[in-house]
Amino acid sequence: MNNKKNTFSEYPDVLTVQQLAAMLRISTKVAYKLVNEGTIKSIKIGRNFKIAKVFVLDYLEIPH
Secondary structure, eight states, X not given: OHHHHHHGGGSOSEEOHHHHHHHHTOOHHHHHHHHHTTSSOOEEETTEXXXXXXXXXXXXXXXX
């Protein structure tokens, strides 16, 4: 598990949906679905979502 956390260290602490998709190796459509459903916590600023990397680690159940 620690290896995954180190893999994610290259990403910023606050992600866009596109970065989330790249981080999880999923399509942006699926990333938007996870965010819109609240499966991964996010903050909407205007028309854009911002996702704290901590929320992604929580979703993946990786200790941080």
